[in-house]
Amino acid sequence: MSTSRRSFLKWVAGAGIAVAVPKSVQAHDHFEGYADSYGVLHDASLCIGCRSCEAACHEVNDLPAPEKPFDDKSVLNTIRRTDDTNYTVVNKYKEGPPPKNGVFRKQQCNHCKEPACASACFVGAFTKSPEGAVVYDESVCVGCRYCLIACPFNVPTYTYDDALTPKVMKCTMCLPRVKEGKLPGCVEACPMEALTFGKREDLITIAKERMRKHPDRYINHIYGENEVGGTNWLYISEEPFEELGMRTDLGITPAPELTSGALAMVPVIIGMWPVLLGGIYVINRRKDIIAKKEKEDAVAEMKAVTTAEGEEKVKKAKEQALKQQGFAVKREVKKALEEAAKAKDENQNGEEAK
């Protein structure tokens, strides 16, 4: 799949770094996502918990059959989450009057516009496809499970019991089917039209239209319109979303923005730390050298005073230095002094060589 991985190096390899600089669609680094991407609107008020979507999902994606059949309603007595044997589950959150007999919600990957899993994955195994699906590429996955950590909806799951080829399991929005022009399995199977497939922008319009028509029925919020930067799976409901097991405290910040600041500090540290540390090193080395020279000078002076021979040598050295280099810099004098001292040292006790 050519779009399954759009790694940075491939861009560069494509045409060379200077030519292939991609253009941003929006100015000021603000990104609206793929304009014509698809999504699904889940109207929880229409869901009857029949689990047809779960059955269809299993069939379409070749998932293992569950212990209890899909028409066994007792499954709905406990709140389940997606695991490594399914991509979607429907839960009953409240008892209710017939014909629905409760309040239900379907959960699966919400296909974020700016997916946290993709931002977190250090091997780029997740890609936001132009069709709107967030797809996972098993062929590169290392199995660090950072995507499971990062996902604010706890969507990705891991096949922990697989020893050799463990992988992440997650709804694909039936991307292969969508590309063929078909509906996602769950949407096709839903008998209540609680799921609507379409372009994300159209879905928002539809959702708003339903709310306008039935203001007393719906909570005035489209879950997923702005949550964590927006998701391609959208929800409307007649019950408050927190009562449907959905977190309403996720905020609207897209995942990549949470880490961009820290990532931006990386080059600063790479750029400035060597300068800073190198500078400190140089300062300290200078100090050491100066201290050493001062010490040596002092020793030389002491010895020069006590031994006439030494004095003569120092003088000679000084004169020589002056003659040879005219107005020689102080350091040269120091050096000569040092040499003289050293020479004398060597004369005196041969073992003390540096």
Place this chain on the structure above:
Amino acid sequence: MSDMIYTLQDFMTHTKGVVYILAVSYLIGFTAFWCFLFRRDKKED
């Protein structure tokens, strides 16, 4: 399509990638520059 960026995620993939390459080159370059800057000093010491 590949020359257009629609998501922040793809934008960051691109920019951070460029920065990583630049950063590694800088580390190598800085080492060389350091040697260039201090070599004469070392000989004097």
Place this chain on the structure above:
Amino acid sequence: MSDQAVKKSLFTPFNIIAALIILGGIPIAIMRFTQGLGAVTNLDHTNPWGIWIGFDLLTGVALAAGGYVTAAAVELFGMKKFHAAVRPAILTGFLGYSLVVFALLFDVGRPWRLPYPFMVNQGVTSIMFEVGACVGLYLTVLFLEFSPAALEWLGLKKIRKVVVRLTILLTVFGVVLSTLHQSSLGAMYLIVPSKLHPLWYSSYLPVFFFVSSIAAGLSMVIFESTMSHRNFHDKMDAHHIEASRHVTFGFGRAAALVLAGYFAVKVFGLALGNHWDLLFTGYGFWYQLELIGFVAFPCFLYALGVRDKNAKIIKFAAFWTVLGIVLNRLNISFFCFNYHLPASERYTPHWMEIGISLFVITIGLVVYKFIVTKMPILHQHPDYPEEH
């Protein structure tokens, strides 16, 4: 040495316990790789990271910070009197990081793919990409920094000379890489504002992790020098015994300062998040225990020990700081992660996970003991007198 003497030296309590732990770990390791993670861990889809990440990786990396801290102090900041502390610190750093990577082989699903993020497909937007790159490179740097000791032991003078010439370069690289990955381990949690308790979640997380790693490094060096004194006294020469005194007081003073800074930054972070109200909840008291009991308290102890020239207090402060770092890393990865979920959906480590962690640590201790006994770590090699 007679056969009897060899036998006697092999059956020490340390060796027996180490052998038992390692023998016990091997079947768990085999289970892990033949039956999968599920067979030996309590990890699930909601809690994908357990103690192998929270303890072995996060805590392990922080406690192995002594290498870069000591090398920087001596080689770059010119504190030559701590010179004798460099080698033991580099050695523990090198072993620490090696163990972190070794433990990681158990944790990731397909460890043989660990080079993939760098060789196959670069996920550059991930903080973990940076952590991985830096840890990998730093392990190489530590290996090179450590290699002179091994080369002296092996008598390879020429190669040793080349490596020694690179000391400054390696130290600078080591500090750059350590700054990056120590802070980035904290930054890895920036992506989970909805899962990590707000008292611990902060945009300062990378700063917290970096600063506390310095305190951890300093404390570990003091702690290790205490342990070496106790266990390898016969391996230390006069030079190292003298330096160990300097290290206790010098590093104690530094640790007091760093902990004071760390405390301040933690409080600033709290203020910026405006989470004062949470301080008097259950998690709040836990937070206060960490901040006051394991940051402010050891900071004060260090200061007291330095002022009174009391090595005992400093050594206790070092131990206490190390505990505090362990607590902090476990808080972030474990106690305060998924704080919003009911207890039934939280993670508690499986005994086999603890078994593997013990297995990994024991291997580290055995290797450390071997190296310290054989190589010139706690004493100078007679052929290579001090060269600075």
